[in-house]
Amino acid sequence: MTAADDLDTLRYDVVVLGAGAVGENVADRASRTGLSVVVVEAELVGGECSYWACMPSKALLRPGAVLAAAKAVRGAAGAVAGGVDVAATLARRDAIAHDWDDASQVEWLDGAGIDLVRGRARFTGPRTLAVTDDDGAVRTIVAARAVVVATGSGPMVPGVPGLAQAQPWTSREATAVQDVPESLAIIGGGVVGVEMATAFADFGARVTLLVRGDRVLSGAEPFASAAVADGLTELGVELRFGVEVTRAVRDDHGVTLTVDEGEPVVAAEVLVAAGRRPRTGDLGLEAIGLNPGDALAVDDTLRVTAVDGDWLYAAGDVTGRVATTHQGKYDARVVGDVIAARFGAAGAGDGPTGAATAADVDAAPDWSRFRASADHEAVPQVVFSRPEVASVGLTEAAARAAGYPVRVLHLSLASVAGASVSADDYAGAATLVVDTDRSVALGATFVGPEVAELLHAATIAVVGQVPLDRLWHAVPAYPTVSEVWLRLLEAYGL
Ligand SMILES: Cc1cc2nc3c(=O)[nH]c(=O)nc-3n(C[C@H](O)[C@H](O)[C@H](O)COP(=O)(O)OP(=O)(O)OC[C@H]3O[C@@H](n4cnc5c(N)ncnc54)[C@H](O)[C@@H]3O)c2cc1C
Numbered sequence: 408m409t410a411a412d413d414l415d416t417l418r419y420d421v422v423v424l425g426a427g428a429v430g431e432n433v434a435d436r437a438s439r440t441g442l443s444v445v446v447v448e449a450e451l452v453g454g455e456c457s458y459w460a461c462m463p464s465k466a467l468l469r470p471g472a473v474l475a476a477a478k479a480v481r482g483a484a485g486a487v488a489g490g491v492d493v494a495a496t497l498a499r500r501d502a503i504a505h506d507w508d509d510a511s512q513v514e515w516l517d518g519a520g521i522d523l524v525r526g527r528a529r530f531t532g533p534r535t536l537a538v539t540d541d542d543g544a545v546r547t548i549v550a551a552r553a554v555v556v557a558t559g560s561g562p563m564v565p566g567v568p569g570l571a572q573a574q575p576w577t578s579r580e581a582t583a584v585q586d587v588p589e590s591l592a593i594i595g596g597g598v599v600g601v602e603m604a605t606a607f608a609d610f611g612a613r614v615t616l617l618v619r620g621d622r623v624l625s626g627a628e629p630f631a632s633a634a635v636a637d638g639l640t641e642l643g644v645e646l647r648f649g650v651e652v653t654r655a656v657r658d659d660h661g662v663t664l665t666v667d668e669g670e671p672v673v674a675a676e677v678l679v680a681a682g683r684r685p686r687t688g689d690l691g692l693e694a695i696g697l698n699p700g701d702a703l704a705v706d707d708t709l710r711v712t713a714v715d716g717d718w719l720y721a722a723g724d725v726t727g728r729v730a731t732t733h734q735g736k737y738d739a740r741v742v743g744d745v746i747a748a749r750f751g752a753a754g755a756g757d758g759p760t761g762a763a764t765a766a767d768v769d770a771a772p773d774w775s776r777f778r779a780s781a782d783h784e785a786v787p788q789v790v791f792s793r794p795e796v797a798s799v800g801l802t803e804a805a806a807r808a809a810g811y812p813v814r815v816l817h818l819s820l821a822s823v824a825g826a827s828v829s830a831d832d833y834a835g836a837a838t839l840v841v842d843t844d845r846s847v848a849l850g851a852t853f854v855g856p857e858v859a860e861l862l863h864a865a866t867i868a869v870v871g872q873v874p875l876d877r878l879w880h881a882v883p884a885y886p887t888v889s890e891v892w893l894r895l896l897e898a899y900g901l
């Protein structure tokens with residue numbers, strides 16, 4: 408029950424900082440054994456993913472992907488006249504981002520019985536927060552049981568001389584774009600860099616992608632990086648590898664980026680896509696003995712390991728574990744259940760933790776509902792470039808570095824009957840990384856048109872550690888691209 412000590416102090420069992428996808432899910436599950444829960448949000452309920460990241464970025468990319476799919480099939484290609492309708496695409500993106508209005512998500516919180524306090528929170532001591540609203544009014548919130556930090560991450564702008572003054576775009580300006588610039592320079596060849604290069608090339612902007620290393624998507628299998636680079640080049644994106652931006656200047660013509668190798672790059676706008684940092688700089692972490700700006704390292708119950716007393720938890724981007732919505736929401740389900748079981752009334756409500764108690768949480772093994780075991784070696788991700796890259800688990804390099812005995816199977820998807828029906832001249836490939844001791848898949852990567860939907864089968868194989876001779880009995884339907892599984896297992900010798 409919420410009890411106001413005085414007009415400015417609120418008490419709850421659980422206080423969740425940040426109402427992004429992760430905070431919302433923590434609150435939902437933590438409240439299921441009768442605990443009172445409040446979420447504190449400084450901007451929009453729904454967070455980065457709904458308004459400036461996953462959803463709007465995929466909305467920007469989808470029309471180009473659909474056109475490319477139609478153009479790849481004789482019989483449909485002739486019906487495609489012209490390219491992406493930019494105005495309609497941006498209007499659809501606006502609708503998908505709910506016109507940056509969080510009313511429907513607030514309604515959902517209400518329906519779930521979770522309180523919302525709008526404002527920016529900072530710790531003033533253990534379990535105690537000061538929340539400042541837009542008018543400068545300050546309220547104290549005290550957590551009787553637990554605080555969960557789910558404040559996400561913000562873009563990292565490198566300290567290149569002049570860059571901050573040149574008013575660069577971050578992913579927010581790119582995903583919320585209203586006027587497509589004639590040209591765009593992008594610093595960083597990671598996920599944001601390649602996705603936004605694809606979208607803005609579709610919109611007709613002249614795009615230059617500046618990559619520090621020798622490939623895009625440096626954590627992916629090398630064949631995936633190469634295919635994405637080829638795809639970007641085909642779209643007209645200029646790729647420059649091995650370059651470091653040394654200076655930025657904005658004038659009436661746009662931004663000039665000086666680089667250490669070759670000609671400067673001049674563009675109407677520059678997008679910084681150089682990675683993200685946890686949003687903990689203004690959280691008052693010093694009041695609880697932590698360093699502002701640091702990620703909040705957690706154990707597999709999502710408890711912050713550097714703070715004693717079993718009251719501080721964190722989930723999502725702020726932990727520095729995995730920066731995707733789906734994995735953050737998985738962590739949110741785990742920590743929500745941990746809190747519901749540890750602090751709630753056992754058996755209360757209709758929650759999934761049932762009669763579990765603190766002792767059950769402590770004794771829980773890996774891969775139980777109370778441990779975020781998949782974060783270590785079973786993380787899936789789709790990069791919505793063209794071609795798409797869908798991967799899960801360990802790459803060959805990561806598996807070898809971890810000391811596994813590895814065999815790598817690699818196949819062209821073009822050899823699969825389903826691919827030839829899906830598109831003329833279908834180009835794509837798949838890799839399966841196998842632990843030869845246990846004969847199980849450690850990781851898989853698919854590259855090609857619309858391979859995103861192939862991924863979950865691989866995730867199940869990796870998480871389930873399904874022996875390959877059992878996987879042999881998972882028969883892929885004919886003629887689908889999933890038949891690649893059969894070919895991969897045949898290549899393994901089955
Ligand atoms: C361009 C882009 C595209 C992406 N695309 C995908 C994708 O396709 N798929 C995918 O899985 N992931 C994608 N991601 C990653 C995904 O957006 C993040 O992993 C996800 O948003 C993290 O969720 P979160 O709840 O941890 O943080 P956030 O969504 O950032 O939410 C944190 C919330 O906390 C609030 N907050 C911060 N500080 C305070 C404070 N002191 N007091 C109160 N409130 C505070 C913020 O206002 C925010 O609403 C993308 C990221 C970017 C940048």
Ligand SMILES: NC(=O)c1ccc[n+]([C@@H]2O[C@H](COP(=O)([O-])OP(=O)(O)OC[C@H]3O[C@@H](n4cnc5c(N)ncnc54)[C@H](O)[C@@H]3O)[C@@H](O)[C@H]2O)c1
Pocket residue numbers: 565594595596597598599600602617618619624625651652680681682683730731788789790791
């Ligand atoms: N589809 C998806 O799942 C999706 C889409 C977009 C973003 N995200 C998430 O958002 C996070 C952030 O994405 P991101 O692309 O910003 O980060 P990233 O870490 O994927 O890539 C950043 C790149 O910028 C480079 N870089 C850093 N400093 C640089 C500098 N000074 N000059 C040039 N290059 C520099 C890095 O070497 C790296 O290659 C990622 O962790 C990703 O998981 C996910």
